[in-house]
């Protein structure tokens with residue numbers, strides 16, 4: 001099975017984020033970077049599939065030169081080769097443009113399965129995978145919890161629906177899957193693997209070489225302003241006896257805070 | 261104003277290669293996910309989580325700077341140092357475990373051993389299948405190892421080893437001991453290194469109890485009662501006291517890095533705690549005295565970082581060698597400042613600072629051992645002094 005894993009590089013989880021003077025982006029100089037959380041689980045899922053059915057896993061990353069760190073990490077974890085679309089222009093781009101670039105970079109490769117993370121740690125649009133499937137004309141599932149191969153070029157996928165329902169479906173290949181975080185134990189790259197990552201094939205292409213149209217490169221979305229949530233000290237006391245208060249709390253968490 | 265992170269002060273991120281960053285980040289992730297959740301309990305119980313040996317080996321941390329042909333990671337000195345720093349961010353006991361296996365046991369086999377010994381032992385030690393310990397210190401020979409009493413007497417094609425080693429990290433769980441003993445005469449130049457398998461008759465490795473420092477680490481003795489080992493167990497290239505000291509210099513370099521990790525762990529904890537701790541109506545980090553403590557600590561950590569980056573790049577450029585005086589200067593300085601930072605941070609935590617639920621007191625207690633082992637602070641002062649004046653003041 002030919003598997004592709006799309007990986008995004010984002011600021012480290014505990015990096016100290018500060019808003020740039022321009023007000024529409026963050027201060028990114030000297031910031032430690034890492035592979036986005038969900039994408040790690042996608043890499044692990046891809047490697048496990050490869051180990052189960054044989055085949056190869058390629059990793060695809062769109063980003064500046066510093067993206068090579070994440071490319072090498074994926075290779076050190078066990079991916080076989082890498083495609084790195086080198087560009088500094090798309091850091092703030094929208095899912096439409098990114099998915100166009102990803103699609104163009106691999107359209108002639110004939111991948112059977114493309115894994116992406118469900119959403120990225122930084123912008124969190126949760127849209128690149130869906131659009132990529134559309135551009136490549138592949139089947140698609142989101143919030144994927146497990147992937148198992150079945151015969152005849154099909155896979156069995158379980159994924160989350162609203163209200164925490166889990167659905168298991170069979171998809172025909174080729175397919176694009178958006179992988180949820182926390183679905184497996186992600187392996188650590190070995191230090192030996194890290195030191196030898198450079199010996200694996202890494203194809204570097206520039207945006208120009210991909211020959212995308214002006215329309216493909218025109219974002220549909222523009223970031224006007226970024227900022228931290230304003231700290232407020234609003235607190236609401238829920239009155240009543242414990243059972244009733246608990247019910248009200250759950251209700252509020254569900255409908256107002258939308259965290260359940 | 262938005263606060264900067266200490267990493268922004270140190271500003272080394274862009275100086276590191278992808279590989280160096282990945283070694284650091286991977287070790288950091290492993291320590292935080294797999295080790296930090298369990299270390300506090302092990303420290304309190306004076307146990308070491310032996311099960312992490314396999315994971316440490318899988319990561320490639322044992323003998324990490326030795327060549328891949330012996331199953332090692334082949335890291336450069338910066339990557340190696342960053343890994344030690346992340347390990348000691350976890351606990352000095354963890355870094356000691358890795359230092360002893362790599363710098364004090366695998367390194368002497370690599371540097372002073374025959375090719376046969378290298379291929380026999382190194383891959384298994386890199387894989388964590390064989391754990392080693394390093395026996396130099398004796399009850400009456402610590403800072404002055406040249407005065408050791410352990411003897412290796414030639415008997416036909418064998419050697420008979422007799423003596424006692426104490427304060428030996430990992431001896432209670434070791435499969436093999438690198439034992440330093442005098443062969444022909446009573447001079448420091450007669451010291452040779454031997455590989456002594458633990459299961460040889462006459463070898464015993466009792467555990468040392470009652471430690472108030474480095475509690476999450478095995479420490480014990482090596483008792484050698486007329487232990488017969490074949491002559492092929494001698495490390496052929498060892499010649500005099502310089503040989504064990506060469507091993508110690510490898511380990512001391514790692515310690516100089518590691519101590520900064522322990523200091524950083526305390527600093528991170530104290531800063532986070534201080535930001536949340538409201539006293540007299542304000543977070544304590546808004547108080548001048550606490551800011552001075554943080555500024556002093558951060559400055560010492562940053563200076564240590566810059567020093568180690570420079571020395572490590574130098575070591576890489578010079579084929580793995582820097583002056584032993586430079587190593588002494590780094591070990592002496594970084595452990596002393598780490599101890600000071602740990603004490604300061606412990607105090608910033610107030611009463612909570614003496615609880616093992618926080619990391620600072622654990623690091624503070626551990627660093628007392630690190631201050632003493634691998635050449636005490638005073639011994640390194642004398643080494644640097646000798647370098648500066650050309651005069652021996654031991």
Ligand SMILES: Cc1cc2nc3c(=O)[nH]c(=O)nc-3n(C[C@H](O)[C@H](O)[C@H](O)COP(=O)(O)OP(=O)(O)OC[C@H]3O[C@@H](n4cnc5c(N)ncnc54)[C@H](O)[C@@H]3O)c2cc1C
Nearest residue numbers: 394395396397402403427428429474629633634636638654
């Ligand atoms: C937890 C732990 C683990 C250890 N692990 C190992 C190990 O794996 N292998 C191993 O071989 N050893 C190990 N050691 C031993 C350690 O290296 C020795 O304890 C150290 O070298 C000091 O020796 P000593 O304890 O005999 O002290 P001493 O040499 O008796 O020193 C006592 C004091 O005198 C000072 N002093 C000594 N000489 C001078 C001088 N000339 N001028 C001024 N002051 C001086 C010292 O600095 C110290 O303050 C370990 C020790 C500890 C605590």
